Amino acid sequence: MGAVDMNSADFEMVAGLEVHCQLATKTKLFCSCDAQSFGAQANTAVCPVCTGQPGALPVLNRAAVELGFKAALALGCRLEGSSVFARKNYFYPDLPKAYQISQYEQPFATGGGLTFGLKDGPAKRARIRRIHLEEDAGKLLHAIGSRELDHTLVDLNRCGLPLVEIVSEPDLSSGEEAHAYLVALKEVLIYAGVSSCDMEKGELRCDANVSVRRKGETALGTKVEVKNLNSFKAVKEALDHELGRQAAVLREGGRLLQESRLWDHEARRTEAMRAKEEAHDYRYFPDPDLPALVAEPGWVESLRAGLPELPAARRERYAGALGLSDYDAGVLASQRALGDYFEDAARGLAPAAVKTVVNLITTELLGRLNSEGLPVERCPVPAAAIARLAILIQNGTLSTRLAKEAFARTWESGKGPDELVAELALGQISDEGQLRDWVRSALGANPKAVEDLKAGKDRAIGRIVGAVMKLSKGKANPALVNRLIKEETKA
Numbered sequence: 343m344g345a346v347d348m349n350s351a352d353f354e355m356v357a358g359l360e361v362h363c364q365l366a367t368k369t370k371l372f373c374s375c376d377a378q379s380f381g382a383q384a385n386t387a388v389c390p391v392c393t394g395q396p397g398a399l400p401v402l403n404r405a406a407v408e409l410g411f412k413a414a415l416a417l418g419c420r421l422e423g424s425s426v427f428a429r430k431n432y433f434y435p436d437l438p439k440a441y442q443i444s445q446y447e448q449p450f451a452t453g454g455g456l457t458f459g460l461k462d463g464p465a466k467r468a469r470i471r472r473i474h475l476e477e478d479a480g481k482l483l484h485a486i487g488s489r490e491l492d493h494t495l496v497d498l499n500r501c502g503l504p505l506v507e508i509v510s511e512p513d514l515s516s517g518e519e520a521h522a523y524l525v526a527l528k529e530v531l532i533y534a535g536v537s538s539c540d541m542e543k544g545e546l547r548c549d550a551n552v553s554v555r556r557k558g559e560t561a562l563g564t565k566v567e568v569k570n571l572n573s574f575k576a577v578k579e580a581l582d583h584e585l586g587r588q589a590a591v592l593r594e595g596g597r598l599l600q601e602s603r604l605w606d607h608e609a610r611r612t613e614a615m616r617a618k619e620e621a622h623d624y625r626y627f628p629d630p631d632l633p634a635l636v637a638e639p640g641w642v643e644s645l646r647a648g649l650p651e652l653p654a655a656r657r658e659r660y661a662g663a664l665g666l667s668d669y670d671a672g673v674l675a676s677q678r679a680l681g682d683y684f685e686d687a688a689r690g691l692a693p694a695a696v697k698t699v700v701n702l703i704t705t706e707l708l709g710r711l712n713s714e715g716l717p718v719e720r721c722p723v724p725a726a727a728i729a730r731l732a733i734l735i736q737n738g739t740l741s742t743r744l745a746k747e748a749f750a751r752t753w754e755s756g757k758g759p760d761e762l763v764a765e766l767a768l769g770q771i772s773d774e775g776q777l778r779d780w781v782r783s784a785l786g787a788n789p790k791a792v793e794d795l796k797a798g799k800d801r802a803i804g805r806i807v808g809a810v811m812k813l814s815k816g817k818a819n820p821a822l823v824n825r826l827i828k829e830e831t832k833a
C-alpha cells in the first residue's frame with residue numbers, strides 16, 4: 343500500500359460512478375409480474391412480456407416512473423418534458439428479447455448533484471450528469487451454493503425489474519470520495535422512498551469509470567471501466583488500486599487501454615475483461631412499442647411536494663435549531679427511521695433533556711442495535727421510553743449508570759422505565775434523613791479524611807462520598823451527599 347501511494351503521488355484520479363438502483367415497486371417496469379420476488383423459486387415471476395414472447399407488448403409502470411422522478415427531484419435534477427425509451431440491442435442468455443429497454447439519447451432527468459461529507463476536510467459535491475429508466479436483465483447461475491455446475495442455469499425473475507441508472511460527472515478524486523458519494527446517495531434514495539437499496543438483494547449496483555492524470559494537467563486520461571463492485575468498500579478499494587496501477591503504467595512510459603476491468607475481491611486487484619465496446623455496437627433505436635414519456639408539470643410538482651425532508655436538510659436543522667454537534671446531527675440524520683425515532687423521543691422536551699436523549703440513542707440504543715444486528719424499525723424500546731429515561735436522569739431519579747441498567751431492562755422486558763424504577767428499586771435515594779445517617783457513619787469511619795477536609799483539602803471529599811456510595815450500594819444521590827458532607831463538616 344505504501345509503495346503504491348508513493349508511486350502515485352504526482353498523479354490524481356478522475357472518477358465517475360454509474361449506479362443502478364432498483365425502484366421499490368410492487369410490479370416490474372413493463373408488466374404486472376412481482377418485482378419483490380428476491381429469493382423466490384427461479385422463473386416463477388415471469389410472463390410473456392418480460393420473457394420476450396412474440397406479440398407481447400410492454401405497458402409502462404406509472405409507479406416506477408414516479409419513483410424515478412422522485413429520485414431525480416431529490417438529487418436536484420432537471421426533469422425533461424419528454425423522454426424516449428430505446429432498444430439497446432445485444433444477445434446474452436439472460437436477455438431473452440435480445441434487447442434491453444433503456445433510455446439513451448433522451449433520459450428523463452439531467453443535471454443536479456449530490457453533496458457528501460468526508461472524514462477530514464469540508465463536504466464535497468459531485469454533479470449528476472443524467473438519470474434514466476431501464477429494465478433489468480435475468481441472472482445466470484454457474485454454481486449452486488459452493489457446487490460448481492457443468493452447465494449454466496437461467497433465472498428470469500429479475501428480467502424487467504425497474505431500475506434507474508444514476509450517472510455522475512467525473513468529479514470524484516479518491517476511493518474515499520466515491521465511498522462517501524455512495525453513502526450519501528443511498529441515504530437520499532432511502533429517505534425519498536425510491537428504493538430500499540439492499541445491496542445483498544442486488545437493489546444497488548455500481549460501476550466506476552476511472553482515469554488518472556499527472557497533477558496539474560487538465561486533459562482527461564484514458565478511461566477504464568471497473569465492474570464487479572459488490573460493496574461500497576469494494577468501490578473504494580478498486581478505485582485506489584486503479585490509481586496505483588494506472589499511475590505505474592504511465593510512470594514507466596506505458597500506454598493505458600480503454601477497457602473494462604473486473605474487481606477481484608480475493609486478490610484485491612482488477613483484471614482486464616474485454617476491450618470497451620463502442621456505444622454504437624448496441625444499435626440503439628426508439629422502441630416502437632412505447633410512446634414518449636411526458637413529465638406533465640402538475641404531476642411533477644405534486645411529486646416534489648410529496649418528498650420528505652432530505653438528510654442534508656435534516657442534518658442542518660439538528661445542528662442549527664436543535665443545537666446538536668455536527669457529529670450527533672450526522673449520526674441521527676443518516677437513516678430516516680433513526681431521525682424519526684429521535685424526533686419522537688425529543689418532542690416537547692427541554693434542551694437539556696434533548697441532549698440526554700441524543701446520548702441515550704447514540705450510545706445505548708445504537709450500541710445495542712449494532713450488537714444484535716437489528717434495524718431501528720425493529721427496536722423493542724419505544725421512543726417514549728427513551729424520553730422518559732431522559733427525564734428521570736434530568737430530575738435526578740436515575741444516575742447515568744442506573745439509566746444504562748434501566749435501558750437494558752426495558753429492552754429485555756418491555757417494561758417502561760417508571761415501572762422498572764419502582765419494581766427494581768433502581769431509583770436514586772434522595773431521602774435526606776437516610777442520607778444524613780450514611781454521611782455521619784462515613785465521617786465517623788474516616789477521621790483522616792475529615793481532618794484533611796477541615797484543613798481545606800477539598801479533594802478529600804471524594805473518599806467520603808465513596809464511603810457513602812458503598813453504604814448505599816451506589817444508590818445515594820451524589821449531589822445531595824456532597825451538600826450534606828459539607829454541612830456536617832462545617833460545624
Ligand SMILES: [Zn+2]
Pocket residue numbers: 370373374375387388389390391392393502
Ligand atoms: Zn412479466
